[in-house]
Amino acid sequence: MARTRPSVIALSLALSGLAGCVTAAPQPGPALGAPEAAVYRGVETRLLEDDLVNFVVRMEGARDMRDPIAYARCAAAQYALIRGYGFARHVRTTVTEQGRLWVADAVYVVSPALPQGARTIDAEVTVADCTELGIPTV
Template sequence: MMLAPLMLLAACEPQVPVAEDFIPDYKGVETQLLDGDLVQFNVAMTKALSNQDVSDYAECAAAQYTLIRGYGFARHVRTNVTEEGGIWRADAVYTISPSLPKGLKTIDAEVTAFQCAERGIPTV
C-alpha cells in the first residue's frame, strides 16, 4: 500500500534533462528568390537554445544555397526569429554574389558551409 503514494510522488518530480533534450531538431528550409540576387530563407527547428541557433541555421542554408547557385559570397540583410509552442522559426534575407559584397555582415559561402557541416547544422 505504501508503494502507490510513492509512485504518485515520483510522477510529480520534474524530469531530469537528458542529452536528447539539447540536440536541435531541424525541421527544414524553404527558399524564395525575391529579386535577382536577393533570397529569403524560412527555417524551422525545435530545441533551440536561443535566437542565435535559429539564425545560424538560416545562415547555413544561405551559404549552401549560394554555392548551389554558383556564387561564393552572401551578405546578411535581416533575420526575424519567433518561437511559438516550442517551434523556432527564422525568416532571413541574404544577397548572394560572385564576389565579396560591401557591408559588414558578409559570409564566405564555402567556409561557412564547411563550418556548418562540422557543427552538424544541415543546409539546403
C-alpha cells in the first residue's frame, strides 16, 4: 500500500475547502465609490415589460468595468423606488469601452417584494449607499 505524504493530504484538504469560497461570477457593486475623474453622462431607461427594465449608462473616467456597472446598479435601485418598488434583481450587464467612454447596458427586474435569486438588491439601501459613495442615480 502506497503512502501519501502528509503535506500533500493537507494541501488537498485546504484546496478542497477553498473551492466552496470561489464564486463563478463576481458581482461588482458600488464598493469602490465614485472615481475622482468620473464624468457621468446620463442614463437611458427602457421599459421592456411591466417589471423588466433596461438601463444604458455612460460615463468617462471609469477605473475599470466595475464603475459603470455600479452606476447602472444605482440607476436601477433609484428607478425601483420611483416606481414604488423596494427591490430589483439583476438579469445581465454588458460593458463596452469606447475610448474614454464606458457604456454599461444592464437589465433588471423591479418588484415590490424580494424576488427570488442570488443577485437581488434592496433599492432603498442601495440608493443610500450610492449617495454616500458619490455615484449618481436616475
